[in-house]
Amino acid sequence: MSWEVVIGLEVHCQINTDTKAFCGCSTAFGAEPNTQTCPVCLGMPGQLPVLNALAVDKTILTGLAIDAQINLESKFDRKNYFYPDLPKGYQISQFTIPLVEHGHIDITTKGRGDRRIGITRIHMEEDAGKSMHEGLDAVSHIDLNRSGIPLMEIVSEPDMRSSDEAIAYLKNLHQLIRFLGVSGADMEKGQFRCDANISVRRPGEPFGTRTEMKNMNSFRFIKQAIDYEVMRQIEVIEDGGKVIQESRLWDSVKNESRSMRGKEEANDYRYFPEPDLPPLRVSQERVDAIKAGMPELPHQLRERFEKEFGLSAYDADVLTQTRELSNWYEALVAAHPADPKRCANWMANELLGRLKELNKDIEHSPVSPEAFGKLMDRMGDNTISGKIAKDVLDAMIESGKDADTIIEEKGLKQVTDTGSIDAMIQEILDANQGQVEAYRGGKDKLFGFFVGQVMKASKGKANPAVVNQRLKELLKG
Amino acid sequence: MDIDVQKVAMLARIRLTDDEAAELGPQLSEILGYVDQLAAVNTDGIKPTAHPHDAAMPLRANVVTNGNQRDALQAVAPKTESGLYVVPKVIE
Numbered sequence: 001m002s003w004e005v006v007i008g009l010e011v012h013c014q015i016n017t018d019t020k021a022f023c024g025c026s027t028a029f030g031a032e033p034n035t036q037t038c039p040v041c042l043g044m045p046g047q048l049p050v051l052n053a054l055a056v057d058k059t060i061l062t063g064l065a066i067d068a069q070i071n072l073e074s075k076f077d078r079k080n081y082f083y084p085d086l087p088k089g090y091q092i093s094q095f096t097i098p099l100v101e102h103g104h105i106d107i108t109t110k111g112r113g114d115r116r117i118g119i120t121r122i123h124m125e126e127d128a129g130k131s132m133h134e135g136l137d138a139v140s141h142i143d144l145n146r147s148g149i150p151l152m153e154i155v156s157e158p159d160m161r162s163s164d165e166a167i168a169y170l171k172n173l174h175q176l177i178r179f180l181g182v183s184g185a186d187m188e189k190g191q192f193r194c195d196a197n198i199s200v201r202r203p204g205e206p207f208g209t210r211t212e213m214k215n216m217n218s219f220r221f222i223k224q225a226i227d228y229e230v231m232r233q234i235e236v237i238e239d240g241g242k243v244i245q246e247s248r249l250w251d252s253v254k255n256e257s258r259s260m261r262g263k264e265e266a267n268d269y270r271y272f273p274e275p276d277l278p279p280l281r282v283s284q285e286r287v288d289a290i291k292a293g294m295p296e297l298p299h300q301l302r303e304r305f306e307k308e309f310g311l312s313a314y315d316a317d318v319l320t321q322t323r324e325l326s327n328w329y330e331a332l333v334a335a336h337p338a339d340p341k342r343c344a345n346w347m348a349n350e351l352l353g354r355l356k357e358l359n360k361d362i363e364h365s366p367v368s369p370e371a372f373g374k375l376m377d378r379m380g381d382n383t384i385s386g387k388i389a390k391d392v393l394d395a396m397i398e399s400g401k402d403a404d405t406i407i408e409e410k411g412l413k414q415v416t417d418t419g420s421i422d423a424m425i426q427e428i429l430d431a432n433q434g435q436v437e438a439y440r441g442g443k444d445k446l447f448g449f450f451v452g453q454v455m456k457a458s459k460g461k462a463n464p465a466v467v468n469q470r471l472k473e474l475l476k477g
Numbered sequence: 478m479d480i481d482v483q484k485v486a487m488l489a490r491i492r493l494t495d496d497e498a499a500e501l502g503p504q505l506s507e508i509l510g511y512v513d514q515l516a517a518v519n520t521d522g523i524k525p526t527a528h529p530h531d532a533a534m535p536l537r538a539n540v541v542t543n544g545n546q547r548d549a550l551q552a553v554a555p556k557t558e559s560g561l562y563v564v565p566k567v568i569e
Contacts, residue, residue, distance in 0.1 A: 026541045
């Protein structure tokens, strides 16, 4: 009998404000340790928190983008636990009434079609500091610059049925967050962190006991960790054992998870209302104003690219992965409006491939959309062939020169006049009498050989269409 | 009401001897019993109170107002090294 996997995800996402959630300290990444702290985020007695208005707005914007309900009155609670990177001894969070509830994200799955993944809630909270243990003997080091940075915790329903669906959900959420500009969402910097609740059951039965997998900071590790945990749980049950509800830590070096038992037992957070903060009230007018400023969302952009520029679903998807990519593409189409599909093909296949090799993002492309558009123009007006264009692109990336200069300097202009092409063909035919005989005797496949020889002789500059046409003619003899 | 005094003490990081726990148990139960009287009040149709103060939360503009105060703030720390707080080893 088969097993059904049930996955729910919690994403902690740093909101990209200039200052922390409850104080005026900078959130800039990479500062010297403990230089961005104050009595509020250090939990000194008597200090009072005051919530950052922009963090509220960005959480509301995210809620609106997932079609959620915005609670015009929400409240904050204290989540109590002891850890050295949490100087107050509690985290200010939203427990009973979060700012955002009942949203969803749509994903496309392999095998189960389009699925709607429910989002239970998005609540606001503050980040903890950072503990460092490596290379230290009897002590740990604490940096509290991160303490108090605003977070959104985005909690999904247990709606995913495989690690692939979990990754599809996370990627869509990650893309949405980036498009909204509410978070840097850089996973390596810990700005987008994921915990997974995982259980298995026989289809149709109630949910099994779940475990929570923590500490996963890349899509690859999340998939590995979920697959590992699913296998582990199935083995436990098939061996006659029982899954214990616990938190487990993913070790991406050993490729295995281990129990955090003990710590989990102590987790009794004793939530109670945060007495330092009255309820958060937002007006419907404020929500409406935020909604009015909503940027174009990834799925809207994809649809527009397909409709407006006639792109395939695949190309539209590739070119809308990030706002930077879609902006670059639109700038390219503005520079070469004649053929948006050519732009898409060349950007997706040729430019992005080369940038990947150079380990560069589109924002750091050595070729501008305008310069790339010129290259498209030269193909469009038959100055160069597609094959030569690839060489020109390489040269543009290497030298920073524009397409016209390179075509001129290297003499790459396509040869289209039949006179000179006929001369080249005749030379090839004269030098390959044997093959000409064979071709005329019925070996049609040799045609490709002749095309290749002519193109080679012209150093790729002969217009392939003209070569084809003239070769057919001249081979008739 | 019976409560696990040692568990509550552990969560609060307070070390109690068994004698102290035995003495505190009935006292805590009594306090909870006293608070329990509230359960007798009929709250049908009453909105839960989030905060005794019926005021909305004031918000702060997203503007940096604090600079580097590390030296002053770390002056009261028991131990620091290279700008980091030093604490007994935390093992996960």
